[in-house]
Amino acid sequence: MRRAARVGGLSPQAAVVLCLLPVAAALVSLCIGRMGLPLGEVLRGIGAALGLDVTLGDQTEQILWTIRMPRILLALLVGAGLSVSGCAFQSLFANPLATPDTLGVASGASFGAALALLMGWHLLGVQALALVCGMGAVALTWLSVAGRDRTNSTVILAGIMVGSWFSALVSLVKLAADTESQLPAITYWLMGSFNSAGYSSLALGAPPILLGMLVLYLLRWRLNILPLSEDEARASGTDVRLLRGVTVLCATAITASCVSMCGQVGWVGLLVPHMCRMKFGNNHLALVPASACVGAAFLAAVDTLARSISSAQIPVSALTAVIGAPFFIALVRKTGGWRL
């Protein structure tokens, strides 16, 4: 049995802390809300769900399992997913500014969702069409540079073009939308929100995210090859085209699925991987799991804030930026930033 040499991986202490982070965030989030629940009540509720003999008020149960839990699960999932996919894209393009949206996936998914809302589809329909259109946008980007000399900058440029094309389509859809009901729905969806969270939506959206993250997690050491130059990468004995293809597919599936469930949540995919790089270095052995944990905790926390600081729910993506950007700048100033 080959034993792993833990070079550049997470230390056991760091691993424990990182694993506890999302759990803690979830527990705290379960307590906080329009109706505050004490931690003891929440723990009893979890105990009841696990089959222990604890009695729980109907209302508490309703709040815990129907309202808060799916929403928190969604936030955890999306936070982890966007962070991992952002991390993958940054390495893929050896570019610290790459985000999950670099290949146009979010714009594509937004168009899909807007179109479905325009046609008055059911929520699950909106989600499905968003997923399909998001993947389609990336396929379009990939095809538009196929057969040519595929350098990072041409791919990124193509991604920007495809993204702006889909953004324009979204505008056209908005123009056609009914200003009374459809337009606000589309606009609100585009701002990103976890309002619509429910178990059925999770059941459709979670598998691509989990699967994508699993593959990227398994490939995590191999991902270190990606930022190297083309020749170096090939000289490592890696099938670079396959590795790139798998990475793009996974990161895209994750992002499209995230966007399809909760609209565009910006910033997480850029912010969290950067924070983790500053703390844990560039080795994906540590970076992938760290990004997932930190991203999950971060988004769960931000969403809790979004739904609790005012009675009118604040769009999550507005908050991620409002909180994240200053925090990020402070971190850069403290650590001197990082280089890919």
Add this chain to the structure above:
Amino acid sequence: MRLSVEHGSFSYRPDAPVLKDVSFAAGPGDLVAILGPNGAGKTTLLRCMMGFLRWSSGRSLLDEKDIRTIPHRKLWQALAYVPQAKGAAVAYTVEEMVLLGRASRCGYLGQPSREDLKEARQVMERLGLTALAKRRCTELSGGQLQMVLIARALAARPQVLILDEPESNLDFRNQLLVLDTLSELAREGLTCLFNTHYPAHALQRANRSLLLGADGETRFGDTAQVVTEANLQSAFGVRAVIGEIETPYRMVRDVVPLEAADGSAALTAEDGRAIAVVAIITTDYEEAGQINALLHTCKPYIVGRMGMPYPDGGVFIINVTLDAPETVVRCLVGQLERLPGVSVKTTFARPEQERGGTDRGQPGTAAQAP
């Protein structure tokens, strides 16, 4: 392992071939220098050789097997590539970077094992990188980074090592360290090939050299026969002298460029025509046959010839007068000099414009005695 290229040709565009019919081979213990002016296709040659670019015609062989038929992972366990350290490194720590060299020996979903780490640390120890293990590659100097990249390549335990200008952009000391490392690796039986801008490095280190001319002409063979004044002039368009510097420990061969010259002119027979007398003395009668064979290759240029044994002195004397392109004369002299027991002296007639008054000797005489 033996790496060879058979009749390799390559062009980015059909009308402008970069490499024409390149053939060479390198076996265990060979240190091969690839020389050529900018744009001659040195890097292109490396990339074609390793399969990064597809030969337009011809092929690369690893132990007589076309490298295109060798599975990717297998190929890169035997072959390792060291790119130029141009400061565009990723901010991994040195240890992480060297460990990446084990990628061809790890499972696709796997992580490096303890054995991999041991190998990596051994290589780092050997190249003096242990103290830098936790430093980031972006913080290293050019020389250190180049060593890290060599270490990464060696971590895969390759049998063939290919380096792209490993000593460019480095200072004196670091150039020496890199070259010493290469010499040592070759002595241990590795097949090493490297691109270089320095003919002197080829002369001092490489046992075989491949010279790419700007005109697509290539010369391959023992360094002493390839890196000659005449060949350098025709490939680089530089008149250079090759000489020896004596140190207390050994003789060091060096190249000193003198002036830019029209390399192609030296090749066209009419312009660079020189009249020269080549005087040969050999102590070995057996060599006479070989000398004659060499002279025979220049037969059309030979104007006069005299052979005289002098048994009392134990020598054989040959005098040849040539009317030939200068390169031909220098090439011939270069080859003669390499025969054991042979002394050669060349005397050139002064070029026409200088005959008549001016007293400058250049390129009048260029005498060399081994």
